[in-house]
Amino acid sequence: MEALPAFSVPSLYNSTSIAPDITSAIRKPMFFNLQLNPKLSLPDRKKLKSRLFTALSPTVSTELSTDPPADEPEIEGSTQKFDWYSQWYPVMPVCDLDKRAPHAKKVLGIDVVVWWDRNESAWKVFDDTCPHRLAPLSEGRIDQWGRLQCVYHGWCFDGSGDCKLIPQAPRDGPPIHTFKKACAAAYPSTVQNDILWFWPNTDPQYKDIISRKKPPYIPELDDPSFTRLMGNRDIPYGYEILIENLMDPSHVPYAHYGLMPTQQPKEKVDREGGRPLELSIDKLDINGFTADQGWSDSKFMSPCIFYAYSKPDQPNVSASSADAKKSSRQRKAALIFICIPVSPGKSRLIWSFPRNFGRWIDKVVPRWIFHIGQNLILDSDLYLLHVQEHKIMDVGPSNWQKACFVPTKSDALVVGYRKWLKKYSGGQVEWRGKYSGLLPPSPPREQLMDRYWSHVVNCKSCRVAYKSLNVAEVVLQLISVASVGIVAAMKEGMVSAAARNSLVVMAVLSFALSRWVAHFVYKNFRYHDYNHAFR
Ligand code: FES
Ligand SMILES: [Fe+2]
Known part of the structure; x- marks a missing residue:
């Protein structure tokens, strides 16, 4: 990889x-x-x-x-023994999370649902299991009051995991929705460096763990003088x-x-x-x-982060100290790889390559x-x-x-x-x-190297590009068919031969371009095999 x-x-x-x-x-x-x-x-x-x-x-x-x-x-x-369950784990870059829907993620073998609580303006991470009959909450929806709703029987939960509604409970009966067993299990979570993190333990003693231990901090990811696009892939x-x-x-x-x-x-x-x-x-x-x-220099920050960063430029003895200072300011870059254990044989990568020069390119x-x-x-x-x-x-x-x-x-x-x-x-x-x-x-190679499910659906930018390019392909095909139709419907002498030929050329070009777009989309957003013997 x-x-x-x-x-x-x-x-x-x-x-x-x-x-x-x-x-x-x-x-x-x-x-x-x-x-x-x-x-x-x-x-x-x-x-x-x-x-x-x-x-x-x-x-x-x-x-x-x-x-x-x-x-x-x-x-x-x-x-010492490393305690895998007393660490903050990255879940996803915030830029790739859609606030309108719950998201299913697995980290460290734990199925979680990630959702945006608009009442608290915060991302929440719950165990992906409804307390009623264990349906996945990630298949649910955000209701009109901003609660996470399980779509199996409609139970609703607030950002703390408290059950706010059991539709099947009699209105004049006991408040069973307030029972502890009716609550969803909420993990401590926080956003740092534009990444959502969670603590893989729902025990109440860890509720305020953020005040005692924070996720590893990467200064370049919060520095406005750096450009810092992110990506993720399963x-x-x-x-x-x-x-x-x-x-x-x-x-x-x-x-x-x-x-x-x-x-x-x-x-x-x-x-x-x-x-x-x-x-x-x-x-x-x-x-x-x-x-x-x-x-x-590089650092492995256990268990997830490998981080390489440029050393300050060595001052050039022949350069003035002002030049050396300027040079040092201008050339800083880092390579950040966040490797998330998902389950045996599966992982997730979040990457970012912040740098404080050439920032306009990313804009x-x-x-x-x-x-x-x-x-x-x-x-x-x-x-x-x-x-x-x-x-x-x-x-x-x-x-x-x-x-x-x-x-x-x-x-x-x-x-x-x-x-x-x-x-x-x-x-x-x-x-x-x-x-x-x-x-x-x-799995078969096509599935192993699939890009759509491993990246495109989880990347806001690629998702939009994928949809837009598919629309472009259809539009090009329509133009092609329409051009052929117009030429066929026109009677001899209605338009000049030049106009007629132009329509024919447009039909051919549109068709060829639509095929090219289809190929481009498949190769870059679906599946791209790789054969080293012929590189
Ligand atoms: S399983 Fe969730 S409401 Fe029934
Ligand atoms: Fe992408």
């Missing part, structure tokens, strides 16, 4: 190409460029010595030890595979060949230009790790144009990762270190992430016994 990076992000990692380049800003993310620019990845040897992890040298071992090397600094909190492989893939720049020249620019080495050893990468992890604890990728170009390229990048390694996950499950996720051979430093972040997962969570997400431990069976 991708290092979605290339999406719309300017070349964060390319120190010489941060000036906005429209083409690359639209089509290519830069996440990986950062890590692929040889000029940027020269490590400071002294620093490297103090790093906790790098991938193993092939001369050292063929297998990763799960014990820290002898010279590793003590890892803080090494005996992914047919698990959260672990998703996040480690986004931490791995070395696959970009191969899995995303031709889709995003990568810095080429002086001496190429192959068509794609792969090269050694000096990646390393600085500090790892239960809250994640920080890493050095050359001219970018002029609609978001769906960026999403076409970004979805293609996701598609280009989607099948690889889906199959890879099944193979890892075959050996057991806690055996990842034994099954994989990761001898170079380009895998350092992946190794670090797997180490974090093993150390603090036994090598896998805690599903609380909800699943059997098996992955869902692989």
